[in-house]
Amino acid sequence: MRKVELYRFSLPMEAGVILRNQRLKTRDGLLVCLTENGKQGWGEISPLPEFSEETLEEAEAATLGWLHSWVNGEQAFESALPSVAFGLSCAMGELSGFLPQKADYRKAPLCNGDPDELFAVLGAMPGEKVAKVKVGLYEAVRDGMIVNLLLEAIPDLKLRLDANRSWTRAKADGFAKYVQPQFRDRIQFLEEPCKTRDESRDFSRETGIAIAWDESVREADFEVEAEPGVAAIVIKPTLVGSIQRCHMLIDQAHKAGLMAVISSSIETSLGLTQLARMAAWLTPDTIPGLDTLSLMQSQLVRPWPDSELPVLDVDALEVVWRR
Ligand SMILES: O=C(O)CCC(=O)C1=CC=C[C@@H](O)[C@@H]1C(=O)O
Numbered sequence: 001m002r003k004v005e006l007y008r009f010s011l012p013m014e015a016g017v018i019l020r021n022q023r024l025k026t027r028d029g030l031l032v033c034l035t036e037n038g039k040q041g042w043g044e045i046s047p048l049p050e051f052s053e054e055t056l057e058e059a060e061a062a063t064l065g066w067l068h069s070w071v072n073g074e075q076a077f078e079s080a081l082p083s084v085a086f087g088l089s090c091a092m093g094e095l096s097g098f099l100p101q102k103a104d105y106r107k108a109p110l111c112n113g114d115p116d117e118l119f120a121v122l123g124a125m126p127g128e129k130v131a132k133v134k135v136g137l138y139e140a141v142r143d144g145m146i147v148n149l150l151l152e153a154i155p156d157l158k159l160r161l162d163a164n165r166s167w168t169r170a171k172a173d174g175f176a177k178y179v180q181p182q183f184r185d186r187i188q189f190l191e192e193p194c195k196t197r198d199e200s201r202d203f204s205r206e207t208g209i210a211i212a213w214d215e216s217v218r219e220a221d222f223e224v225e226a227e228p229g230v231a232a233i234v235i236k237p238t239l240v241g242s243i244q245r246c247h248m249l250i251d252q253a254h255k256a257g258l259m260a261v262i263s264s265s266i267e268t269s270l271g272l273t274q275l276a277r278m279a280a281w282l283t284p285d286t287i288p289g290l291d292t293l294s295l296m297q298s299q300l301v302r303p304w305p306d307s308e309l310p311v312l313d314v315d316a317l318e319v320v321w322r323r
């Protein structure tokens with residue numbers, strides 16, 4: 001006997017979380033619970049505004065279609081909507097056991113501008129020290145100074161930077177000029193410095209700063225390949241698709257000698273703990289980019305270890321469909 005439950009959630013965000021052009025006040029999405037033979041599988045489906053192509057309404061309609069098929073014992077195909085494919089593959093992965101339990105709860109701490117906050121966190125970080133700093137929001141000279149300051153103060157620190165395609169070549173070069181040459185190889189990578197892939201490749205060639213593809217991974221013409229200056233691909237499963245598709249991309253990256261970094265699309269604690277399990281399984285040597293829970297005011301159903309945020313129980317959620 002198969003059973004399904006579909007819930008809707010809306011969790012308040014911390015003030016001031018900006019995604020591209022809009023403030024994100026709440027994180028909205030769906031939780032699905034599949035039951036079969038006394039086993040349960042959970043999944044989170046939460047398209048990210050400004051990043052996902054699909055809306056939550058479209059994701060809900062596609063999810064309901066899939067759930068109807070599944071509960072009636074029919075074959076349910078992988079959804080073309082990435083957030084739906086990801087959440088349903090997690091639920092199926094728990095049900096059938098292909099998503100292992102063991103998780104990698106390390107996370108590269110995220111710095112949105114104030115380096116002082118990062119010092120305390122990094123001081124307490126055991127093992128490899130890697131942090132992620134957003135760049136391109138302020139003047140390139142300020143970004144360069146922050147990078148120098150952090151790398152100078154913490155000698156075993158490596159940085160991941162993310163410009164979200166915000167720079168022209170000239171701006172990107174301006175940034176590189178301010179980073180002291182001896183620190184450049186401690187920049188593990190800079191995600192998508194320029195507006196186009198070709199400009200980003202040129203930037204890396206001329207500055208010696210390694211780059212990573214993030215937005216590009218989701219574009220139709222993207223292929224995983226070894227290229228000079230490219231160190232990594234960033235995989236955000238909610239934006240990419242099913243666990244199987246992410247697994248394939250990660251295998252391709254590893255075969256090409258690239259690092260693959262599993263990263264958050266600001267999922268709730270439920271989705272984030274599943275990403276931590278994917279990371280332990282598929283990218284065990286790489287610290288995942290999962291430091292986004294503190295952008296929210298509460299957790300959902302499953303807590304992230306050590307988080308002090310309250311946990312909202314499933315009973316508090318609106319039921320969309322149950323069978
Ligand atoms: O990659 C990480 O370490 C954390 C996630 C992260 O930086 C992002 C998640 C979602 C949207 C963006 O704001 C941002 C990114 O562009 O990578």
Ligand SMILES: [Mg+2]
Nearest residue numbers: 162164191214
């Ligand atoms: Mg990015």
